[in-house]
Amino acid sequence: MTIARSNGSQSPLIPDLAEVISTRPDRNTHDGREPELHPPTDEQMGQMQDAVRNILLGVGEDPEREGLLKTPKRVAEAMRFLTSGYSESLEDLVNNAIFDEGHNEMVLVRDINFFSLCEHHMLPFMGKAHVAYIPNQKVVGLSKLARIVEMYSRRLQVQERLTRQIAEAVQTILEPQGVAVVMEGVHMCMAMRGVQKPGSWTVTSAMVGVFQDEHKTREEFFNLIRHQTSFFLGSRE
Ligand SMILES: [Zn+2]
Secondary structure: OEEEEOOOOOOOOOOOHHHOOEOOOOOOOEOOEOOOOOOOOHHHHHHHHHHHHHHHHHOOOOOOOHHHOOHHHHHHHHHHHHOHHHHOOHHHHHOOOEEEEEEOOOEEEEEEEEEEEEOOOOOEEEEEEEEEEEOOEEEEOHHHHHHHHHHHHOOEEOHHHHHHHHHHHHHHHHOOOEEEEEEEEEEHHHHOOOOOOOOOEEEEEEEEEHHHHOHHHHHHHHHHHHOOOOOOOOOOO
């Protein structure tokens, strides 16, 4: 489910289930096959820097002026960092952090900050992710849920796919009764260009298992993420 709003409201609201606007097709294939991803090389690091130099020329700048001399290198390194999720794997990430607790109540980690890059403009989108699951005996260390969000965020993404990949990852590692993921994001490609609506934000959700099948369970999840905590460390609007 995707909800996009541009009503200028300051803080994200949780989606009303009736407000479904669109679900875009996922374009994560290459002629219907798996995309041809590869580990980035040192040679390509140099090519990226040349590309940044060309972008600087393309916007009418002088890449040789003092302030821009190191920019190609900085941009290339920043891009490598911001897409470092490609070189991480789910298996390595959750290694040794799955426990058999016999716990079968909802586990929810709210307000996980995420930063990603949209694959259409390579501009940032960012916001908060809420990840819940109902275990089937197995649980995972809570910090690992945040790490899963981070790993998939540090790739070129669309928010819908990012949300779905996080839900599927939790489903894969824990085989729980269900998984729910809601992401609230602000897209710089919408805020700074295009429709230029800085107040707009996008909510996406992915529901698996009991969260998809049982209205009551889904409602409980939405109530929990709507509820404002009275105690917290760090800021929440
Ligand atoms: Zn974009």
